[in-house]
Amino acid sequence: MKIDKKCAITFGRFNYFSKGHAYFFEEILTKWDNLVIMCLENSDIRRQIIPTNDLLLNSFYKECDKNFIKKLLPVAIRMEALNYFAKKYPNRITIISGERPENFPSRFNMDFPANKFDLVFSKDYSNYFDLLRCEAFEKILDREVTVVHPRRYIHNSEIALLSNKEEKFWPEVWDYYQKEGILI
Known part of the structure; x- marks a missing residue:
């Protein structure tokens, strides 16, 4: 992929792609012309990278471990759902799969150098993991995290409690999940 100016990159599991995503x-x-979305493969944290003296990172890794045990859709299905959204923005979004950046920070920084890619996350102040993630990745990747605030935060944990889940999904994605027999 040829980069002429800075792009945004973000990553996550993006399980059950919703309107919140x-x-x-x-x-x-609205702030960058191009966006790379890395859909993370379901792998755990490599234990040797957890420092024993950093409370923030230890808390972050514990939260990651809790999330790891949650069942994820196969990465190909998650990427296909992301692609339904990407079609709305032709030539502006690239969807890729990848390993957890915290396991291989130098590789991530080599593949997505800070002089060409801004690392971007949302930061919902009512969500503990969002707060930890931004600060933790600044330490882990030794680079700034830029924060954006979408017009509405919708977390999958919130959707799970609803009886009518369909309204929280793009119609194309909802139809895709139904066609594939994916229960939400």
Whole structure:
């Protein structure tokens, strides 16, 4: 991929792609021309990278471990759902899969150098993991994290409690999940 100016990059599991994810990506696209979305493979944290003297990182890794045990859709299905959204923004969004950056920080920084890519996350102040993630990745990757605030935060844990989940998904994505027999 040829980079002429700075792009935004973000990463996450993006399990059950919802309107909350879409609002986040749309907010990024108001500030950057191009966005790379890395859909993380389901792998755990390499134990040797956890420092024993850093409370922030230890808390972050504990939260990651809790999330790791949650069942994820296969990465190909998660990427396909992301692609339904990307079609709305032709030539502006690239969807890739990748390993957890915290396991290989130098590789991530080599593949997505800070002089060409801004690392972007949302930061919902009512969500503990969002708060930890931004600060932790600044330490882990030794680079600034830029924060955006989408017009609405919708977390999958919130969707799980609803009886009518369909309204929280793009119609194309909802139809895709139904066609594939994916229960939400």
